Amino acid sequence: MTSLMAYITNRLVRHSVEHDPEALARHARDPEAAIVLLAGDLPVLTAGEPGTCFLPASVLERLPAHREQVFLGYLQDRPVIATLADPEAAKTFEEDPAFTVENLRAVAVNGLVPAEELGTLAMAKSLLDWHARHRFCANCGAPTCHAQAGFRRDCDACGAQHFPRTDPVVIMLITRGDRCLLGRQPRFAPRSYSCLAGFLEPGETIEDAVRREVFEEAGIRVGAVRYLASQPWPFPSSIMIGCAGEAESDEIVFDTAELEDARWFSKDDVRRMIAGTHETFAAPSPIAIAHHLLRQWVRD
Template sequence: MDPTETTLAAVPSVFDRSAAVGFSLNPLDRLSPFRDDDAFVDEKRQHASTRYMVLVGDVPVLARHGEQYSVLFSRTALASLGTPVRDIFLGVDAEGVAFFAVSLDKDMAERVAQQPNIELVDLRAIAMRGLVSADVLGELGGAKAMLDWHARHRFCANCGAPSRVSAAGWRRECDNCGAQHFPRVDPVVIMLAIDGDRCLLGRQARFAPGMYSALAGFLEPGETIEDAVRREVHEEAGIDCAHVTYFASQPWPFPSSLMIGCFARASSTEIVVDTTELEDARWFSRDEVRDMLEGTHATGLSAPKPFAIAHHLLKAFVDNDTTVLGAAV
């Protein structure tokens, strides 16, 4: 396997709407039953064909080959970058090649970046610029989320003692009290409220100038997805919603969320903006949203890029796909 390869030998899987969204294509066989088999994992770690995704802190390391980029490093290439803080066994591809995620100390960033044909590029920028294939991007997003979880959870949440990595990176254990800790994923609902041929969009102050997107918010304990959708739309924009329809999901590694995309049928239309959450919110016509997606809006308004699930929600609305919108229309 050439170290400049930029795609994975995909394990066959069922394609669904979620797989079309950025960070959502994860083709590796994770081989989770083997994570506690230290000999098996170490054999994979040492094998000459094994490839590593490397991050310095939370920033991926890329090797540039002309106009092409790769995030897959051989063991030899990894050794030239530095000594890993930790690694995580991600799984194997259809050809049996093993993949690991590796973190280097963030203080090594300058030294790593000075090496020939090596660049450190923020994960969001990698997605926006399309620097790697969709299958690699999905696995890289998972790698970042996992490494970030380890960096943030070095101590036991039960007793406060230092915890250690186990299960090939997929668990932390506390030797002081015996507690086990597993990777955290935070569910977030992201939704379009629909009123006939209009949809509700908002913008936060941190957005790029002129960009509007779907409303979103964290799912709270005791809530269903549907209830969270209705609560968030009402809290942020004062709009009541009735029927809620699931669309697709997206792993979002900033740091580790699952975006749950939905449509909701609005049962009121007067907007009351929560200015602590949003800078603005308004109704947009189907034609206006189409122009925003295509970059031809008369006043320069824009929508999220295709790697974001909000883009796909808007695209389904523009296409008026009633099989997708379901009870929301």
């Protein structure tokens, strides 16, 4: 299932903040360090077929300043540091043919870096986005400061410690016999239908989240649920929990606030959607876990 899924492979030996909280301060001065640079939300890559997200430390000399840095870990003993620059910095690199600046989804879709680098980019984007959104303490409202090489923010006013968060999302292929339930939202690409999905709520099991979301969005009752696979989804920082569920009812009553349409599809429909030969409907992009849930279903 996972052969082409984006963001799932990360070659880094991840940093253990408990063992080396001063790693960032030490490696930030290392001229051999690799820099994963984001200008706002946009990764900066070397141009190539493919390029790479691992830039030389000298690239920072092009920036008047940067906002945040996080020590991510090691790539074959080479320290790797994620760096957040102002969005305006993108122009500096867009004007240089040695670099490519593109959004992270397009990087994955177009293969602008090797597949094994996408997990590192997802990690960098999620952590840097978390820093940008958590500059004040949720407990007392005072400013927080960077700590533990970027894997924590501390509040000096009340002593609270804040850690990066990942939001769990259930995404489910619901079947009844030889048909599966798919829906589309207005923001989807034209003709594209995908698996239903929704955020896991506090105090809720994965299985119950699948049942609740499907009933809320499509009016379908779901019985047995099983886990299949997961995918980091750095928009901004989610983990997609892929499940299969067995429908106990047929009639669809979809929530128009959530979905533009929902319907049952046959295996033949889905095969042609994946192949790109269906005259009316299209499958989700191969970078997404939904594509692979569908592919496994028609293969089984």
